[in-house]
Amino acid sequence: MRCYIIFFLYIKINIDSQQAGAWEHYQFVKGAGFMPARKGCLTLGTLAHFRHLRMKITNLTSDSKTYTSNVYFLLGDWKGVDDVNALIDVGRDPSIIKKIKELDTGVGKKRVEKVVLTHGHFDHVSLLPTIKDKFDPKVYAFHSFNGVSHALRDGQTLKLADRWFEVIHTPGHTSDSICLYCAQDAILFSGDAGLIITTTDGSYEEAFVRALERIARRNIKTIYPGHGDPIADQVKRLLHMSVDNVRKSKIF
Secondary structure, three states: OOEEEEEOOOOOOEEOOEEOOOOOOEEEEOOOEEEEOOOOOOOHHHHHHHHOOOOEEEEOOOOOOOOOOOOEEEEOOOOOOOOEOEEEOOOOOOOHHHHHHHOOOOOOOOOOOEEEOOOOOHHHHOOHHHHHHHHOOEEEEOOOOOOOOEEOOOOOEEEEEOEEEEEEEOOOOOOOOEEEEEOOOOEEEEEOOOOOOOOOOOEEOHHHHHHHHHHHHOOOOEEEEOOOOOEOOOHHHHHHHHHHHHHOOEEO
């Protein structure tokens, strides 16, 4: 089959900490489109797959010996210049400073560009002065308090890593509680909002019920809570169960 060389495509792929790329070139094959110029090259289909990889989510406090919230560090697929290195909550364990400095956060970028606080409780925000001093990020929260530079609104969209997140005001645990939903990766950061409700004997404010119903309508495959491990099993069923249980409970 006659081949026509069109251009050279150079790629370098870094997935997590594994180097999985090589500098390769491509050719155009009549009737077949772009194909690897030699055996072993990555295909354009493979590149499309890589473009849809999930962003990297690291829980910096997963091994913490201090009582603290989870602290999630978000990095884009490619650590690109336009990606926004971000923390969701900052917790109260100073050991995360060293971990942040050891992460590969990309070239020519701030290590932490944004901090989003899911609410104002001490176990989620205590390290904020240190984080601001070390990395000078923009700080977002639903209520403005000392150290917050940007007040969030319900329904607002916010870029973190290389994804866009919807802010969902979820009052209940606190009046300023929020969840952050990423449709592209079907994930939700829930802070301390109690979204998995297994009984019908609780009482809930109407604003929380509306928020829970909104969340249950989203395509969510994994929930990253403020404490504990991610929830990734039957999330849709659990959320609908929670809505049913809340509707049977006391609403004020």
